[in-house]
Amino acid sequence: MSCSSSSGSEEEEEEIDSYRKGGYHAVRVGDSFNDGRYTAQRKLGWGQFSTVWLAYDKPNSQYVALKIQKSAPQFAQAAMHEIEVLSAIAKGDPTHSKCVAQLIDHFKHSGPNGQHLCMVLEFLGDSLLRLIRYNRHSRLDLNKVREICKCVLIGLDYLHRELKIIHTDLKPENILLISPIDPSKDPVKSGKSPILERPEGGSLNGGATMTIIEKKLKNRAKRAVARISSRRASMGGGVEILGQNPKPKRSLEGIDMRCKVVDFGNACWVDKPFMEEIQTRQYRAPEVILHAGYNTSADMWSFACTAFELATGEMLFAPKDGDGFSEDEDHLALMMELLGKMPKKMANGGAKSRDYFDRYGDLKRIKRLKYWSLDRLLVEKFEFSEKDAQEFADFLRPILDFAPEKRPTAQQCLKHPWLNQNLTP
Template sequence: MYSHLTVLGRLFNPCLCLVLVHHDLMIIFGRTRNILRSYDRVYISPGYLHSRKPGSSLSTLSRREADKCSKDTERSKGSGPSGINPKRFQYMPIEYVEDLDRYCPGGYHPLQVGDTLDNGQYKLVDKLGYGGYSTTWLARDLKKKDRYVAVKVITADASASTSEASLIHALGKAPSKPGKEIIPSVLDQFWAISPNGKHRCIVTPPARMSLFDAKEASTFRLFQPKVAQSIIAQLIRGVAFLHSEGVVHGDLHLGNILVSFTESVDQYSTSELYKRYGEPEPEAVVRLDNKSLSKHVPSHALAPGWFGICSDNLPQGEAKIILSDFGESYNPPTTVRSFSNTLPWIQPPEARFSDEPLSFASEVWTLACTVWEIFGQRPFCDTFCFTADSVTAEQVQALGTLPGEWWEKWTRRSEWFNEEGELDVKYGACRTVDMRFDYCVQEPRAEAGMEMVTEEERKAFMDMIRSMLVFRPRDRATIQQVLNSEWMRGWGQPALRGGLDRRDIKASLEK
């Protein structure tokens, strides 16, 4: 079973420690620890780690980590800060919070529960998440007292270059097409001044949780089969909509796919919300040198609250998703992008080996990896040490030898393979795509007592995935071909029709 112990093993694996030097990955795995702690709050007796416990299946207000830890979950590196380089490790470590050393000029806004933004309109009531370049807060709109909102507060150095809000606004004005329903709406945007600079703030409706959160809170890290089918269908349709508008999202992963509320939380006052889900529990920030805190850092830090629902308990009728974090989005005809800032194990191989710029086909690769992880338990490239070389080794095991010129560029290939592409015997048997399907999908479903994938669906699903995971971008399926694949027609679209009884979904399905 791919349990939380496996995640912890990754956290403390010596190879992984080298990767964690990258700040974004530090945030990713900090968030993983936060979810593990949340899991403890659900299943361990009260008071063991944290007193905040879920009150019902109406779970989280959490928008994933606000940014690109590759992830913010709310996870926007390409437009990230260029000037933030504070002295490291100035503060006593606090678990499950953002990097406190990034509270510095150009960095995070030093906010706390009870603060207000935009001339008092938005009062912060809880932390929803954080990422490399933002924190996200649950706030009460005091001008419209009947609603809660999510306020994403971007670091000062990243605020000037991000076009996330304007892009989402433009997408909202696009003609209605299938898939548009997963694009979020921007309720408001404004600027906030702090000791660390000027911060762009984006206001959206709060979401229930991310798919990453839901899986990490689950014992088996699986969605029910019909739920997985419905989520995948929505995601493929959403990416097709983006591509039709000339937009590459640039950072597809489970943390950036949010689950919408099916029931409004606006009915609760702040005190009722705390009574139902637990009050925030700030922890004092302490300098390691015992000096007084500067104005650049908050006096207390707050871990994001967890009010989520486990992936295996998510009902099909509540599995409506929203795509978040457009900080890495770009238009290929007008923007040359030669690098990928998303998670290392889902990055397309051309980002490493090709001199051609990334484009729509690059996102098809990342989409395939994301679809795989929604459908099953484990990532397609599942390795303890997420280095570029280890990920490439996983790709070659599953899909065969790289194109000739790429193979020659890969200087460390001999550590895993001979020149014919055969895996060194010390690594055991080569893990093919079919083998990965068995241990990522079929075996975990059997262990969880879930319905197994039929041979007919397996063939259709694998045909779709194989068409997307082709090394040369020009040979990959287009998003329209994926949308029209046998699996989408036979399983994805029917699950969507049967699960989400919403006018917007039904109307777009009829088109």
């Protein structure tokens, strides 16, 4: 989950039965933490391990994101790991110029469900996932894509080259704009006074049983209405609507595209990888699927997938399982259709290679591949100009090399001509 995001997990509310021993800490607006230093303002989001709140840091007169971990030992252990990584990140970036989330403080908070480790991070805005949705999955102006890519690469260069840290879960959800898309959600720009104490009869605002149940019922009702609408459309009631182009993209003028890399809960040091399976499915590198080991170049693969998604509004790879083949095999097939046949050494070099490839380096169950180059895809499907498609493909293609050791580093990508020129609008 985006650790300091104003978007957090956007789909559903957290489970109410997770507010128990070992689980979440129930927070009310106006609750104070760390001997009164931080006051809870509103909930920003939640993840499987924690809830995240906007809080006001009284001594420093600033808003922060307060991440409150579940209290069971395994969650406390995960938080300790994240604090260790974030502390190293903060120590090496005193000027806050490296485009990574900053840890401000951490402490323990005792509540009825146990002792919760808490992290205080700088308050940031919406995730790039929220930006893509806000833009209605339309193409983002390439100058804006370039601006975002520069920030992400500065962050990755710092993590990889200076700290020897692999993020392991880079994706639009884990990159946050420095301020919210909607200025009314920005606690500073909105001009509202901070809440400094609990209001009379203050609700749990997301921790309370009633609030969560009401939201769940509303969501269920919305889904039912959507199902009825889609059924009506398929029966002929809305055929013209279905045939129309999608809604036009929104104007993104005035939105600050500067961003930071967040969520280091799964990050690891280069010399201490602790999981074989890393990365969210659509951003997963081929060497990870094949269990062939990984290093910082796995993050670069995820970066290229993210850059493509920003520029087009669609995921680069969205694999599905099918009749007689797995999601993994479909993923490898999609990669090869776009990037060409995987070198035999790579195809046969992982602990799981035999699950998918024969000894000639061909997929066992998916035989007919439809090859389509990256620049043709950009022109024919996403209506890029030939020039923009060629230049963007020249930037992305080397990062999507099947051989991890051949991918350029973040530092090398920062010098690429595509990032350092004015693109045609």
